[in-house]
Structure formats: C-alpha cells, structure tokens
Amino acid sequence: MITKRAVTTRMLLRQLAILLLVSLIPALGAPGAGAEAPQVRVVGDGVVTRVTLFAPAKLEAEVFLGEDHSSQSIIVALPGTPARAGDRKPVNPSTGVKSYSWQDGTLRLDLAHPMMVARKLDLPPAGSEPRHRLVLDLARVSDVRFARRAERDGERLARRRAKAASRLANAGPAAGATGPDGNYVIVIDPGHGGKDPGALAVDGSEEKTIVLKAALELRDLLMQDYRYDVRLTRDEDIYIPLEKRVSLARDWGADLFISLHADAAGSSEVEGASVYTLSQRGEGRVDREARKNDWTMPIEGGVPEDVSGILVDLIKRETKTNSGLFAQLLLPELEKAGPVLRNTHRNAGFYVLLAPDVPAVLLEIGFLTNRADARRLASPEGRRASMVAVASAIDAYFDRQDTIYAQN
Numbered sequence: 001m002i003t004k005r006a007v008t009t010r011m012l013l014r015q016l017a018i019l020l021l022v023s024l025i026p027a028l029g030a031p032g033a034g035a036e037a038p039q040v041r042v043v044g045d046g047v048v049t050r051v052t053l054f055a056p057a058k059l060e061a062e063v064f065l066g067e068d069h070s071s072q073s074i075i076v077a078l079p080g081t082p083a084r085a086g087d088r089k090p091v092n093p094s095t096g097v098k099s100y101s102w103q104d105g106t107l108r109l110d111l112a113h114p115m116m117v118a119r120k121l122d123l124p125p126a127g128s129e130p131r132h133r134l135v136l137d138l139a140r141v142s143d144v145r146f147a148r149r150a151e152r153d154g155e156r157l158a159r160r161r162a163k164a165a166s167r168l169a170n171a172g173p174a175a176g177a178t179g180p181d182g183n184y185v186i187v188i189d190p191g192h193g194g195k196d197p198g199a200l201a202v203d204g205s206e207e208k209t210i211v212l213k214a215a216l217e218l219r220d221l222l223m224q225d226y227r228y229d230v231r232l233t234r235d236e237d238i239y240i241p242l243e244k245r246v247s248l249a250r251d252w253g254a255d256l257f258i259s260l261h262a263d264a265a266g267s268s269e270v271e272g273a274s275v276y277t278l279s280q281r282g283e284g285r286v287d288r289e290a291r292k293n294d295w296t297m298p299i300e301g302g303v304p305e306d307v308s309g310i311l312v313d314l315i316k317r318e319t320k321t322n323s324g325l326f327a328q329l330l331l332p333e334l335e336k337a338g339p340v341l342r343n344t345h346r347n348a349g350f351y352v353l354l355a356p357d358v359p360a361v362l363l364e365i366g367f368l369t370n371r372a373d374a375r376r377l378a379s380p381e382g383r384r385a386s387m388v389a390v391a392s393a394i395d396a397y398f399d400r401q402d403t404i405y406a407q408n
C-alpha cells in the first residue's frame with residue numbers, strides 16, 4: 001500500500017532524477033586534461049567477447065547499458081580519460097562490437113547485437129605487459145533482457161545523480177540507497193560464529209559452519225552479475241554481536257539484508273526451509289534500538305521535524321513492504337530447491353531484522369535436527385540448490401523494484 005503522499009513524493013523525486021540525468025550525463029566521468037585514451041582491444045565470437053583496455057594506471061570503470069531507437073551500446077564511464085570526441089573506430093562486427101568511440105570521459109561500444117558485461121576484471125602489470133588492464137567480458141543476451149537492463153541502467157544513473165544532489169542539499173535519500181559505484185548492495189549475514197556455534201546438527205556439525213559455507217556460495221553466485229555489490233558480515237569463524245551486523249548493513253548502504261541460519265526443533269520429524277520478516281511486536285523495538293545504536297536516517301537534520309517524521313515513517317513502511325515482497329519471492333524459489341516448512345513466511349522479532357531502512361529477511365535453510373535436511377545442507381549440491389533459489393529471488397526482487405520505480 002502506497003499512500004497518495006508517498007506517490008507524490010516519489011513522482012517529484014523521479015522528475016528531479018530525470019532532470020539531473022539529462023543535465024549531468026556529460027559529466028559522468030570527469031575528463032582528464034590532455035590524457036591519452038586507453039588502447040582498446042576487442043576479441044571474441046560475439047557470443048563471448050572480451051574487451052581489454054590498456055592504460056598506464058588502474059582504471060576505475062562504471063558500466064551502463066544504453067539503448068536508443070534501434071541502437072544498443074555499452075557505455076563505460078572512465079574518469080580521467082579524454083574529454084575530446086575521438087573518431088569512431090571500426091571493429092570486426094563478428095565480435096558483436098561494431099565500433100567504439102571516446103567522448104566526455106566515456107568509452108562507447110556500439111553493439112552488433114545485444115550483449116552485457118558478465119565480468120569485470122582489473123589486471124595489474126604482469127610479465128611482458130607493463131600496463132594495467134581493465135577486462136570486460138561480454139556475453140550475448142536476448143533483446144528483452146538487454147532492454148530491461150538498459151532501462152534500469154538509465155534509472156540507476158538517475159538515482160545516483162539524484163542521491164548525490166540530495167546529499168548536497170542535506171535533504172535525505174532520493175530513491176533507494178545504492179553502493180559506491182551505483183550497484184545494488186546485498187549484505188549476507190551468516191548467523192552465529194566464533195564462540196557462538198548456533199544449532200548442532202545430527203551429524204555433529206555446527207550451524208555457524210554450515211551457514212558460512214552457504215553464504216560464501218551465495219556470494220559467488222551473486223558476484224557473477226556485475227550489478228551487485230555483495231558484502232558479508234563475516235567471512236570467517238568469528239563472533240559478531242547482533243547490533244554490529246545491523247550497523248554494518250546500514251553503513252554499507254544495504255539495499256537488501258539476508259541473514260542465513262539453520263534451525264533446530266524438538267522433533268526430528270520437522271524439516272524444511274523457512275523465511276522470517278519482522279513481526280508487529282518486533283516493529284515496536286525498531287525506534288528504541290535505532291536510538292540506542294545511532295541508526296539515524298539520512299533524512300534527519302536540515303528538514304523540519306514534522307516533515308522528517310513523515311519521511312521516516314514512509315521509509316519504515318516501504319522497508320516493511322519490501323521485506324515482505326522479497327520473502328514472497330523467495331518462497332516459491334525455495335520450494336524448487338527442497339522442502340519448506342508449512343506456513344513458512346513467518347514474522348519474528350529477530351534482532352538482525354530491526355534496521356528501520358534496510359529490507360531484511362532471516363532465512364532458516366533447514367532443520368539440523370532432521371536427518372534429511374542435515375544431509376542436504378552438508379552436501380555442496382544441496383546447499384547450492386538453496387543458494388541458487390536465493391539468488392533467483394534476489395534477481396526477481398531487483399527487477400521488480402525497477403519496475404515499481406519506473407511506474408511511479
């Protein structure tokens with residue numbers, strides 16, 4: 001449910017974002033004076049193609065898909081590269097790239113057919129190659145997928161600009177937090193760790209170890225998609241207090257927080273995954289914990305108190321809606337991967353779900369007290385199936401967020 005006021009706010013923000021997008025595109029990568037353009041090499045068969053940029057120093061790149069009329073392109077923003085418009089250089093079209101050109105600190109790759117950046121690599125000087133290399137591996141995709149991503153990239157750019165502008169104006173977040181390079185920030189929180197082993201499995205293994213393995217596997221899955229910036233609250237066997245987990249997610253500007261756990265029950269019969277979002281009772285703790293831990297919203301300060309109150313309520317409501325939405329997307333995916341508990345979308349007062357402005361779920365990937373579940377979670381294939389389910393739900397969630405945003 002979105003109130004009329006919320007829609008009006010969103011519409012205004014969107015209009016602001018579009019204005020900024022139009023006026024700021026040329027300033028995308030601050031051009032360097034007199035800098036040499038990196039050398040570009042394109043090799044591949046158009047299904048898988050590698051673009052390599054050679055430069056004397058490390059290149060910081062941000063990648064966007066662009067689509068206008070019937071032409072598709074990949075735009076690589078590279079601060080420090082030449083401002084002047086260069087000639088369009090032709091490329092063998094069997095690579096899937098027809099030509100490239102430099103303008104305003106960006107490299108534009110004109111495509112023969114739709115391709116996306118599947119992987120981005122920085123390679124330092126090595127062996128006989130004294131230069132830094134930025135490698136972009138392109139993979140062929142469908143027109144529909146390209147178009148959706150191109151639309152989203154336009155929004156991503158607009159959001160990034162709007163956010164930067166609103167930060168300047170001290171007026172709070174424009175429309176959704178994104179990471180340092182404009183990607184979606186996903187925080188995976190493997191439960192327990194260190195002195196806190198969590199639940200004990202029938203085979204003697206510990207929850208903290210199983211969920212850490214799952215988290216690392218989920219990270220690897222998500223890293224294949226360049227649009228995500230994936231962070232873990234822990235990537236080793238250490239103890240981290242609950243409030244610290246939430247603070248980390250907020251400090252990183254998380255767009256989504258997923259806490260991974262494995263359950264234990266009195267009965268060895270109980271099996272299956274389950275998903276929790278914050279309960280009504282838990283909601284009552286949000287304000288108190290936010291005050292205690294200094295989880296201030298970016299809106300507070302510089303705005304009249306009553307307006308700030310409305311915006312804070314709006315953010316909290318949207319966070320709750322989005323947590324529920326993600327849980328609803330996750331359940332059918334989990335059902336494909338293994339058993340799920342009946343009535344599995346539950347509400348609970350778990351501490352890690354208390355951030356007022358980060359959509360969050362807690363996922364119990366199974367019952368360690370159940371023999372079949374324990375066996376499933378002990379095997380790489382079993383865990384992988386669960387994590388593929390989570391990754392699919394994450395994809396669906398962010399695709400949907402973009403659609404909602406585009407409609408307002």
Ligand SMILES: [Zn+2]
Binds near residue numbers: 198199207
């Ligand atoms: Zn747990």
